[in-house]
Amino acid sequence: MDSVVETHGLTREFTRRGKGAKLLTRSALRAVDDLSITIAPGDSVGYIGANGAGKSTTIKMLVGILVPTSGTVRTCGLDPLKQRRELAARVGVVFGQRSQLWWDLPVRESFEILSAIHRLPPSRSRARTDELVDRLELGEFLATPVRQLSLGQRMRAEVAAALLHQPQLVILDEPTIGLDVLSKQRLREFLIQERATHGTTLLLTTHDMGDIERLCDRVLVVDHGRVVHDGDLDGLARAAGAGRTLVVDLTGPTADLGGIPHTAHLGSEVDGARQRLGFDSERTTAAAVLAAVSERAEVRDLSIEEPDIEDVVRRIYHARR
Amino acid sequence: MNRDRHHATQPDQAPGHLAAYRAVLSSRMRAQRSYRSNFVIDLISSGLVGLIELAEVWLLFHQVGLLGGLTFEQVLLVFGIGDLCFSLADLFVGHLDNIPTYIRKGTLDVFYLRPQPLLLQLMTSDISLRRLTRAAIGLASIVIALSINPIHWSPAKVALLALTIVCGLVTYASLYVWAAGVQFFMVNGAEFTNAFVYGGRYASTQPAAVWSAPLKVLFGFVFPVALVAYVPTLRLLDLPGPAGFPTWLAWCTPLAALWMAAFGLTMWRFGVRHYQGGGG
Numbered sequence: 001m002d003s004v005v006e007t008h009g010l011t012r013e014f015t016r017r018g019k020g021a022k023l024l025t026r027s028a029l030r031a032v033d034d035l036s037i038t039i040a041p042g043d044s045v046g047y048i049g050a051n052g053a054g055k056s057t058t059i060k061m062l063v064g065i066l067v068p069t070s071g072t073v074r075t076c077g078l079d080p081l082k083q084r085r086e087l088a089a090r091v092g093v094v095f096g097q098r099s100q101l102w103w104d105l106p107v108r109e110s111f112e113i114l115s116a117i118h119r120l121p122p123s124r125s126r127a128r129t130d131e132l133v134d135r136l137e138l139g140e141f142l143a144t145p146v147r148q149l150s151l152g153q154r155m156r157a158e159v160a161a162a163l164l165h166q167p168q169l170v171i172l173d174e175p176t177i178g179l180d181v182l183s184k185q186r187l188r189e190f191l192i193q194e195r196a197t198h199g200t201t202l203l204l205t206t207h208d209m210g211d212i213e214r215l216c217d218r219v220l221v222v223d224h225g226r227v228v229h230d231g232d233l234d235g236l237a238r239a240a241g242a243g244r245t246l247v248v249d250l251t252g253p254t255a256d257l258g259g260i261p262h263t264a265h266l267g268s269e270v271d272g273a274r275q276r277l278g279f280d281s282e283r284t285t286a287a288a289v290l291a292a293v294s295e296r297a298e299v300r301d302l303s304i305e306e307p308d309i310e311d312v313v314r315r316i317y318h319a320r321r
Numbered sequence: 322m323n324r325d326r327h328h329a330t331q332p333d334q335a336p337g338h339l340a341a342y343r344a345v346l347s348s349r350m351r352a353q354r355s356y357r358s359n360f361v362i363d364l365i366s367s368g369l370v371g372l373i374e375l376a377e378v379w380l381l382f383h384q385v386g387l388l389g390g391l392t393f394e395q396v397l398l399v400f401g402i403g404d405l406c407f408s409l410a411d412l413f414v415g416h417l418d419n420i421p422t423y424i425r426k427g428t429l430d431v432f433y434l435r436p437q438p439l440l441l442q443l444m445t446s447d448i449s450l451r452r453l454t455r456a457a458i459g460l461a462s463i464v465i466a467l468s469i470n471p472i473h474w475s476p477a478k479v480a481l482l483a484l485t486i487v488c489g490l491v492t493y494a495s496l497y498v499w500a501a502g503v504q505f506f507m508v509n510g511a512e513f514t515n516a517f518v519y520g521g522r523y524a525s526t527q528p529a530a531v532w533s534a535p536l537k538v539l540f541g542f543v544f545p546v547a548l549v550a551y552v553p554t555l556r557l558l559d560l561p562g563p564a565g566f567p568t569w570l571a572w573c574t575p576l577a578a579l580w581m582a583a584f585g586l587t588m589w590r591f592g593v594r595h596y597q598g599g600g601g
Binding site for chain 1: 333334335336337338340341343344345348352426427428430431433434435436437438594596597
């Protein structure tokens with residue numbers, strides 16, 4: 001099959017009117033700038049960038065909510081503007097900040113209405129609802145009105161609502177924002193499962209490193225509406241020059257462990273009893289760094305920290321300016 | 322009915338096109354009725370608003386006796402038709418007024434993600450049953466006016482009355498659609514459009530003969546609410562029309578409704594194309 005998402009030179013500008021005396025002056029703000037991306041069926045893509053980088057605007061153009069200023073976009077092989085209704089049957093979107101459920105109805109009734117909206121035959125609707133209720137553990141609050149749900153419960157119900165018609169492309173805009181660790185974990189596990197069983201294509205925006213690490217094979221980084229990185233997560237870390245960090249706990253106060261090849265001393269705590277060493281995983285290994293440390297001090301415990309996504313994005317931004 | 326029976330024999334048929342709208346609307350009605358005391362208070366207050374507006378008209382005529390060549394008994398029919406049509410339009414599509422909130426909160430985006438026409442979804446997203454009492458006051462005004470005014474009934478007049486009410490409903494509903502379309506590209510556009518929606522409602526319950534020329538053009542032909550109630554009333558009561566409003570215009574209410582519907586839908590399409598996306 002052809003690509004699930006394909007854009008060429010996709011651009012969207014917003015005109016802003018001045019305030020007060022400048023009311024008649026207009027300025028154009030380019031939220032998405034010449035964006036060309038392709039997403040293949042079954043891909044799982046993280047779409048990341050700072051606030052205002054153009055992530056939500058892109059998503060809105062992909063599903064036909066916003067009209068592009070220029071460029072082309074095809075989603076699931078359809079034109080999102082002219083074929084919005086056909087597209088709605090193939091795409092499921094979860095907006096972390098807005099609800100598809102009826103706040104005064106029990107969760108189950110919202111699902112029933114959505115089944116009617118997507119014209120699912122009763123047997124299919126029942127089977128799919130059961131599947132989602134089971135996997136997202138919605139059973140205990142199916143009869144509860146949506147307004148009485150906790151944030152974690154509501155988010156899971158939202159995801160079920162967006163996936164009820166079993167869309168081939170699922171777009172999630174900040175799906176884990178504000179969720180506790182357990183809810184995040186459940187949601188991620190569900191998405192991994194959904195992808196494995198139905199071959200669903202995922203596109204998600206997030207500020208959460210964990211989402212990307214657990215869910216995505218590919219990361220797109222946008223800055224000022226342009227893609228500044230496209231590749232796997234390791235490649236992103238490499239591109240940003242952000243290495244991993246070895247944290248060693250030593251048996252006693254030790255002088256700073258500088259001068260180890262391809263390693264940078266990042267800091268010491270408790271008089272040097274704990275030290276942080278950044279290393280470039282392309283050129284050396286954790287074992288080699290550890291061996292070098294062991295020659296100079298006795299290691300009691302250690303851990304390795306992966307690069308932080310926000311940090312990586314920040315570095316990419318800086319490298320470009 | 323037919324479709325339901327169809328379902329019974331073939332239980333796994335996909336739901337029909339209308340099932341979605343039916344499901345949403347019935348849930349809305351259930352939700353409104355489930356807060357019983359709230360609903361009763363809403364019904365009463367909406368009825369009171371209707372009564373106060375009627376009282377306003379009565380007070381005016383109590384002072385002047387005759388306005389625009391009409392007596393209070395005669396204007397009661399104008400008021401009744403105008404108010405019934407407006408209340409019914411308000412009942413069915415009045416929530417289009419909420420578009421600015423839907424846009425600001427991003428609720429509108431959710432409608433884009435469903436496989437139905439946007440406007441139809443919005444229209445059927447809610448129904449304001451509390452308006453029923455106000456519609457009842459309009460209907461009561463019509464019934465009373467028809468019984469106290471001498472009318473030479475004929476089949477044509479019965480047809481005219483029915484046509485007038487249907488077309489009036491469409492005209493007002495289209496006015497709401499027009500106003501909703503404007504909200505997409507006008508910040509705080511509600512203040513502007515309310516002048517036409519609510520001004521139009523008020524204007525339609527008045528004899529157009531007393532208006533200034535610009536108002537006659539505006540509410541006679543651009544937003545043709547004078548045709549909703551005033552002109553048909555003249556025809557029903559066999560009264561002469563003022564300059565610019567010959568009474569054969571009473572049969573032109575379908576044209577007025579069609580014009581307003583086209584105007585409303587064009588504005589809606591124009592608005593949707595200028596949608597900037599709501600919320601964060």
